[in-house]
Amino acid sequence: MFQYDYLIIGAGLFGSMFAYKAKLAGKRVLVIDKRPHVGGNLYCENIEGINVHKYGAHIFHTSNKDVWSFVNSIVEFNRYTNSPVANYKGKLYNLPFNMNTFYQMWGVKTPNEALMKINEQRNSAIEKMRGEGISTPRNLEEQALSLIGNDIYEKLIKGYTEKQWGRSCTDLPAFIIKRLPVRLVFDNNYFNDKYQGIPIGGYNIFIKNLLYKVDVNLNTDFFSNRIYWENMAEKIVFTGKIDEFYNYCFGKLEYRTVCFEEEIHDCTNYQGNAVINYTDKSVPYTRIIEHKHFEMFGLEVDACPKTVISKEYSMEWKEGMEPYYPVNDERNSRLYQQYKALASQEKNVIFGGRLAEYQYYDMHQIVEKILTFNL
Structure with a gap:
């Protein structure tokens, strides 16, 4: 029994x-x-x-x-509501890719202008691949370029992805990015x-x-x-x-893991948002989380005299570390x-x-x- x-x-x-x-x-x-x-x-x-x-x-x-x-x-x-921001070399962009992002990237103000710019860059990338005899994207880089074009890929995808996976985008499979959400509205809500x-x-x-x-x-x-x-x-x-x-x-399966560098700051508001991604590869961490913004809104933020942030570093998993992602x-x-x-x-x-x-x-x-x- x-x-x-x-x-x-x-x-x-x-x-x-x-x-x-x-x-x-x-x-x-x-x-x-x-x-x-x-x-x-x-x-x-x-x-x-x-x-x-x-x-x-x-x-x-x-x-x-x-x-x-x-x-x-x-x-x-x-x-x-999750509304992350991307920081690329000191310039801020809203995520996911929406009209705010396209205005920040190109100065376009209407959905038609944004779509024209995206298609122009997509078509340029696709034509270049065809000229090299590539009909189907072979890796993540080619997939992303064919979906969104060069500017957004280089500034908002490439560096962040390579830090996250510890591999070049040309060495990552195309299926990791099956699609990229493009919103032709001014909407920073990350989730659908x-x-x-x-x-x-x-x-x-x-x-x-x-x-x-x-x-x-x-x-x-x-x-x-x-x-x-x-x-x-x-x-x-x-x-x-x-x-x-x-x-x-x-044999052993492989994982990616995440390490955190925690800091307490003597201010009420460190970055003004819960999540800021650092998409430039020269910045070693992938993002900074300011935890109080998950549960404190408006005047509540200022009522709490200190704030806590975590810098996130993505790396290969080794014995003794916490396995995160397959x-x-x-x-x-x-x-x-x-x-x-x-x-x-x-x-x-x-x-x-x-x-x-x-x-x-x-x-x-x-x-x-x-x-x-x-x-």
Whole structure:
């Protein structure tokens, strides 16, 4: 007789959501996590009265009304709208690419003028490729040039992308940029989704409410005593690295990771926006996050006497670092398929989340997946 119905390895969003649903269904659930806190990469630390996103900015967005209603039933979300700004060599551009961006880039004032400029640059790039015998973009650079042209690619895409992936755009696959959103309106709202926001009081409250009355063991590494933990429950929900679960029998998958340089400033407002991307490759970090803007608006910003920023540095993952993003190339895709084939044979193990499925997920996708999951 097992002590629990489910052992959930990892107290991030997937694990916490699964625990919530299983507990609601009357199942006996134990969650373990090797970190000293729950929430995975959603974890926030309160510094100077500000909820600091310790593992990078997380902005919830969805067009699924059921998903939005569900997360708001756990904790009320605020009205935060993601409107990042790009800094290229000291000049600022609004994101995503919209009429504000095109005015800042070229001085154009009407949608027709903007479209003419974009098409002029796109067609020039396409003609150049055709002259070189290239009919289909072979890499990210050619794909981006054929979609948006030279100016926006060089100033707002190239440097940022190469910092993010640690590779030249000519060495990255074209499918990473399937399309580039172009808005011929003055609209700086980054997401197209109908709903977006941040939990009021931060993500810690959201996770805490999901795990209410669920047994949780922190500072607990599944692999340090694997046999013991495998005999704890009838089924296992695994949210860690799938290659580690199988002892790297086919080889190690690769990841990108992010390191953060945190600073406290004695001012009420450092940059005037939550997210500013630095798209010039000579700047070593990819972006600066000013955390107070996620939850403080208007006069609230000035009422808090200090501010906290995080500079983000993207780099190759090494042992001991936190794996963030799967590397989308042929070698890793082929390797993951081998691990996936092994996983498909498991009867009592459920693999879920970005590490276990070697796939990037937005938060709403995880929530929707668990809400529709049959226990």
